[in-house]
Structure formats: structure tokens, C-alpha cells
Amino acid sequence: MSEKNKMPKPSTKFTYKPLSLKDIIREMKQNIDLMIDLAYSAIKFGSKELADETYKLEQRIHELTFLLNFQIIQTHPGGLKEAKQLEPIIVMGYSIDKISDALSDIARVVYINNDISQLIQLISDLSYVPEPIVKITVKKGCIFIGQTRKDAHFRSKHGVDLIAIVRRENWIFNKNETVFEDDILIIKGEIHPISELKKICNDMDPFSFNIGTPKKDPILDLDNPDICEKFEEIQKNYVLITDISETMIELALAALFFKNEEVAEDVLEMEELMDGLNLAVEKDLLDLAKLVETPRDLTGLMRIIFSCELIADAAAHIAENIIKGFKPHPILQKAIRETSEIVVRETLSQDSFFKGKTYNELQDSQYKRGFHIIALKRKNKWIYSFKTSFIFEVGDLLISLGPLETVMQWRKCVNPEQFKD
Template sequence: NLQIIQTQTGGFKEAKALEPIVVMGYSIDKISDALADIARVVYINSDISDFTQLFWDDVPEPIVKITVNDNCEFIGMNRKEIHFRSKYGVDVIAIKRKDEWIFKKDNEIQIGDILIIKGEMEPIKELKKLTLDTEDFSFQIDDEKKDSEFDLTNPEVFDKILEFKKDYILITDISETMIELALAALFFNSYEVAEDVIEMESLMDGLNIIFEKDLLSLTQSLDNPRILTGIMRIIFSCELIADAAAHLAENILEGFEPHIILQKAIEETPEIVVRETISTESYLKEKTYKQLQNQQYKRGFHIIALKRENKWIYSFKSDFIFKVGDLLIGLGPKETVDQWRSCVNPEFSKEER
């Protein structure tokens, strides 16, 4: 990378400063290729839905489409100024306007815009009401269940599927979390977050080996083992994503400083990643995940991951209880970061005074 950059004017010093940008671009390209492979697998393998439909209830933050209808209060408002995460508890990943995909946050919401939303189901339902969208949820996020090709009446198949369900969700959660944390570590030059990513990558390697062995074992119990092909491809792509994210984190640990391009991006991004530990005085201690969806505690922040002693937790059921000593990694708006940190650890606000 350095040799390629050095062919440009500016000499070794400027070339060295640009190296993290090239590394980031290379890693993000690898991540996007892996994500495209996952999309391609899902598109050409209808059998994937037979597997994934078995655990919709365990997906912590589904992604759905919501259409903006006439008389919606968001029409004419700038997307960036609406503060979807802090006010409504959801993220707008993108907007589809006719044949155009819009990712920038400085666009005004228009009638007919399709919002690609990520969040917990309850906030999504509330936002759906505000947009006056009366259509059923897209992406099959609803109560309707399709018949599965997996014979769940077979005890052997049922037990293995339950184990797969846990490992599959964990692997996909880890890879998604690693992307968020690796980019955050790079943007904010966070050594601690970078170390978290490397630790997760080691866990990912072990999980992949176990999952692939169990998947091959399951083929002996199925009449049509080819339906597992797509699942194996998805897990392989998740491993590529984890490797690319770890590569980004390694550059932070090697001492790369944020280039001016990254510094500019940091200034413009509306969100931030924060690490904070639940203290004995925390408002979050002994509360369930469902209770923490209240904006009084949430403050627009989404808990990406939690570390309890030596165990990482990436998704949370509604009855999950937060404990003193839990290390939280949260993603949320800059304008409420101090409020959120004070909820997690009231000592933070005292130290700031």
C-alpha cells in the first residue's frame, strides 16, 4: 500500500499519512464484497428463509421498510434534524426515492419516500403510525409463520436446530458488531475499542469451526441436505467480514493516527461509540432490556455489545438483566452522549464538573 501511495507527489511522510485511508478502503471493500455475497446467496436460495424463519423472535433489531404517506409530520423536514435514534429509538439506514437510493442525511423527507428502518419492534411500530403507513411489515417481520422444510418433529433435528439457532445468531451478531466497532476505533482512534474487536475476532474463529462441523453433522439427518448450502456460504462470508474488521483494528493497535480526511468525517458524523461500565450507583443496574428501551435511560443509544467478566453478549432478550460491572459499548447521538454515560455511571457526571 505504502509503495503505491508513494508514487504520488508529497514524499514518504505524506504517503505514510495516507496509508490508513488505503487500509480502510481495502478492508471496507472486502466487507462490502462479503455482504454482497450474502445478499446473492439469499436471492438465489429460497431455502434460506426456511432456516431463518425459525428464529425471527430472537432478532434484536429487525430491518423493515416504512413508506412516508401524505400528512406525515416528517414531510419537508431534514432527515438529519429529525434525530430518529434519539427521539424515536430507530435508525434510518437509507431512503429509497423512486429508483434512487439516498444515504446522505442532509436530504428532506418527501411523500412516497421508503425509509429503511432498523430498531426494536415497538419503536418501529410507533414510527410506522407517525408515517401513516398502514401496509403490513415488509421483509416478513410479522406474526405469520411459514411451514418449514426442517422436520422439527424429529427430536434429533430439533435439538440440532436449536443449537444452530443460537450459534447462527451469535456469529451474525458478532460480525455486524465488529464492523461498527472497527470503524469506530478507526474514526476515533480508540485503542480500547480496537482491542475489543481483536478479542471478538478470536471468538469468531472458534465459533465458525464449531458451526461448520455441526452443519456437516446435520446433513445426515436431513432428506434434502442441499438446503444447508446457503447457510454455510453465509457463515463463510461472516468470517470474511470479521477478518476485514480485525484488519482495521490492527492498524489502530499499530499506532496509526487519524488522517485529516478521517478527522473531517468525525466532525460530520452525528453518532459516536462509547464504552462505559455500569457502576453501583447506575440507573441501569438490575433493570431489564425492555425497561431500558424507555427514553429516560436509552437517550437514543443502542447497546452494541456487553462484556460481563470474560463473556461477550451481542443480543438481548426483553428479560435480560443488566448487572453492576457490565461493560457496555453503546452507539448513539453526540448530543445525548453525556446523558447516557451519566445513566450508566453517575460518577461520570461528577468527574466532568
């Protein structure tokens, strides 16, 4: 086996460098956010380079978990009151460590299942996924040419995340890297801003996920009605499972940072939903395995589903800590103030600017304010993906992620009466 096709080996040396608890927590949160994008991009594009980057972050989170525990042991003053304040930090560190393990396992599926990208591309249809990961080619005349990815402000100005740049088969992750003509941008975001970015890049080609030589032989014979029917069920539930598990991470950490018991309860509700979805997909995959020529092609997908369940369990573990009444240590608030994004929970009021508008209409920047709706609860039903024609109603509970600096503007759009000047 060539060196390129071998999984990276664990680092055997760790040099101790003291960090404050605040810096450790902030770095753990930032690394987990990046790992989510890298892991799902790895299986989407069949990239071992992305899988290796995910693995490096997993190793760093292991180091940070050690530092976190070491700092707590070193500085713990003793007593029940202090111990109760530190308990949520210990649980958070343990849970983030477990989430990083699961995300790394998802990414490394590319090493055990070479065709996983073809299967994931079939499943991750653009009409199903709330925030798809796509490739966009920088064509002549694009305004990004000559800018660094940091100066282009993809998130704040264009509402998308730039995960990586691919240049002549080399994957580049440096935030200070300059964008050149013919670079391939790996982008994550909602369909509307992604489509707008394609226009800015002068990329008029249809959406494509192939990087390098595409595989010609399909894994599944979708002309077979039995296979097609079973695959459609798996597709629907797979998108829900991956999206909900990612949402649970954001919500669990938000519940912890802000001691929000309602958000914590939302996470536990989602965990119950995940249990049912996982059982359904596992059963459907076993049924599908009887219909395909090479059942081994489905092992990577089963591993991804199992890892998503581990992510959901770890997120629920964080949420349970809040429900039990543990108060977060002040250091958590200090750490979250230095992060660039925040999760907010707001109910749509009678005088809301969102009332009666479609999801497509709310893509306008005057309402969006850089925020992405990650979940909506209407009565007793959770909704995680939205068609362009979806209409928002009074009483809808919105859970959104966006820039800290525009949070009050967004709240005033959703519930003007509550947040009027």
C-alpha cells in the same frame, strides 16, 4: 433466464472525479453502514432489488478505494513519519473494500438460493435478534402519511432505521420520498421502538415478513426431533455470528477514528470468538445436510456464514493496526466529526442511573438518549443480545452507538461521577 433474475453485471466505466480524503472516508463509512442493512434485508425478504442496491454500493466502494489510494499516492510527501500516519487509512480502505465484497456476497445469495428468505426468517426469530428487520404497513390515519422519510426523523425521534419503502412491489430508497397510505416500511431496530412504531402506523397485524405471495412448503421438517435439535443450535450461533460481525465493523472503525487500543483489543477478542462459532455452525450445517431431503437448500446459509467470517477478519485487520501503535491521520478525526453517529465505551459506575435497572426499563428515552447498546462485557464474558429482564450491574462495560449530539448526556447516565459538570 429473465432479466429480473440475472445478477447485475459489473460497471465497466469509471469517470474520475477528484474528492478530498475526508470526503472519501466519510462516504465509505456511510455506504458500509447502509450496505449492512440492505444485505441482511435482501436475504430476510428474498429481495433481488435490495441485493442489486447492495451491489451498486459495493461498486461505489471499489471506486472510492481507488480514489483513496490515488489521493494518497498523489499527495504523499515522503518520509517514515508521514508514511506511518497514512498507513491506517490505507488499511481502512482495503478492509472496507473487503467488507463490502462480503456484504454484497451475502445479499446475492438470493440469486443462488431462492428459498433463503424462508430459512432466514425461521432463524431470525424476534426473541433471538437484538435489532430485527421487520415490515410495518402504513395504515389510514398514520401521522407519517404525506411526510417525506427524511422529515419523519425515524432514527432520532423513534429510535429505528427506515431501510426502504415498498409500494406496489416497487422498492424505493430515495430519502426525499413521500410516505403514502398502504406503503410497507422496512424497519430495523429494537423490539420496543419497533412495537411503538407499529402502533403509530396503526398496523395492528402480527409481525410478518412476507412481501408478495408466501411460500407454502417448508424447507425444514421441524417436527423431526433430530432436525429440530440441530436447527436450534444453528439458529443460536447464526444470530451471534451475524450480530458480532456487524458489531466488529462499528468497533474497529471507532478504534481507528479515536485511536482507542482498548476497543481494538475488544475487536480482536471477538474475532477469536467468531472463529469458534464459525467452526461450530459449519459442522452443524454438515450434520443437518444429512437429515434434509435437499441439502442444496443450505448452501446459501453456508455462504452467509463464510462471508461473516471474512467481515470479522477485515475488522480485526483494522484493529491490529491500532494495537501496533500506528497513529491515525488527522483527516480521520475530521471525517468522523461529519458523521451523524458515534461509538462510545463506558463503564457503569456505582452512582449510575443504569444500576439495577432492566433492559426494558432502559428503553425509556430519558436513559436511552438515542443510543443502542451493541455489546456488554461483564467480567470476562461478552453479551450481545439482551432479554427484557436483563439487569445491569456496576462494572459492566457498555459499548454503544448513538447520535453525536447526545453522547455526553448518555455518558452522564452511565457514569455520572466521571462526567459531572
